[in-house]
Amino acid sequence: MADIRTAIGLMSGTSMDGIDVALLRTDGEAVVERGAFLSVPYEPAFRDQLKQALEDAKAIRQRDERPGGLSRMETDLTQRHVEAALMFLEREGLTSRDVDLIGFHGQTVLHRPDEALTVQIGDGPLLARKTGIDVVYDMRANDMLHGGQGAPLVPVYHHALAHQIPAENWPVCFVNIGGISNLTFLDRDGTIIGFDSGPGNTLIDQWVEANAGIPYDDGGRIASEGAVSMGLAERYLASPFFTAKARRSLDRNDFQPPQSHEAELSDGARTLAYVSAAAILKSAGHLPSAPKTYVICGGGRLNRMIMADLAHLAAETKATVLSAEAAGFDGDAMEAEAWAYLAVRASKGLPLTFPGITGVKAPMAGGILAKSRDNSD
Incomplete structure (x- = not known):
């Protein structure tokens, strides 16, 4: 019997317009049950701060560096993801106990595949503590460590949907x-x-x-x-x-x-x-x-x-x-759904990326798991 898990995907894309939240029940393979979706827009002032973060990030040489205002921005961005996730749970009548995992993309502020350098700001452990849900984050880095481009990651989810x-x-x-x-x-x-x-x-x-x-x-x-x-x-x-x-x-x-x-x-x-x-x-x-x-x-x-x-x-x-809608899908929710799907795959040690997608040398697992109960506020 398939090991089906309930996951929330949180996605903040390169358009920097807000946070997409999607619910998915999946085994990380062929079983995909799409659930509710919520989009939480960023206010204009915060979008301006994110644009400044992109400028600050140009100084990064090692992926753990946070020059300029990036450290503060990482905390602020994570707190907005906490609020979006909690708002979603409340709207859907769910509690943290109803959800097994959060797939957390964070915000890409730098992506230099030729230098094997990708930086997504977002504090996975903080998100886990504040929501009370285990979080899988930083899903691109392991691919890059093994010769891949670190992107795109959504194709494995497209593959699961395409059978429709x-x-x-x-x-x-x-x-x-x-x-x-x-x-x-x-x-x-x-x-x-x-x-x-x-x-x-x-x-x-x-x-x-x-x-x-x-x-x-x-x-x-x-x-x-x-x-x-x-x-x-x-x-x-x-x-x-x-x-x-x-x-x-x-x-x-x-x-x-x-x-x-x-x-x-x-x-x-x-x-x-x-x-x-x-x-x-x-x-x-x-x-x-x-x-x-x-x-x-x-x-x-x-x-x-x-x-x-x-x-x-x-x-x-x-x-x-x-x-996407004409094909029977939700084009707004799909990337957030993908991050939920990827989180379940990551938690099972299944590959997230493949040679024909990112150029990685072999199918590659990835992501870091932050346990909600490891720390307290």
Whole structure:
């Protein structure tokens, strides 16, 4: 009989817009029972502090260093995760005794795979003590120690979900459009390939914040009023990232937004939406065969211009593009669900990453377990 555990996943992504909380019952393998979901937005002042943390993190040379205000930010960020988890439990009528594990991503402030350096701030032991639930955290580091890129980690969860998609629609490619986009390719012969595919929302977010003073282009409304500047788009798509033989994971600083004088507001947003879509299809060119179905997850699926461009570009290869919801999933909850799933796998010593995904030398377990009862406040 399957050893099914109840886990909460906590995810704060590269878009830095808030904390996603998702409940999952799973054996860490084929059994997946999706539960409730909650999104807790960060207030603007805290988002500004997180942006400063990214600047402070550039000085890190060893992953345990916390220069500038990073140490205080780590505590503040963890406390917000505590509050989000407790709010979720209360809303769902649950107690800490009803949950076996929390999967805690933390906030990535630095990711330099070429230097085997990745830093996610977040105090796992503090979260465990404050919530009364065991916490699995720091799930990327062991992969890097063994030659992997440390990202993406979600593909093993995509694999568990993909069996709900009819056989005639395979090969399937799950695409998560967060700040950075990543894709997971799945074929019926057991092939699993995953890698970062390019900038997702991060360039658009930075562009509209700098030029319109708002944090993101809601639904692609600004982009819908503009036109694609192909010259500007091709500059991004000519990056060596897309043509290199080896796939590599991205930091949000690897691509920079245009200068304000390079485009009018709506044209810039429209161009960057096109770049987000075209980057996915360009990166998919490295896959062993063309997907028949693209399942789009993450915040980028709500940008109608990205989705329109994706549908148009995918049609050239006779592929279909579906939102996560159209495929029967929850595109907002999926990454947080994945972190719950990964926590259960980690607690059982099952691999989180694989050679075809991160480039690690062999299937690799990971994560650190913080026991809720080890310490007291």
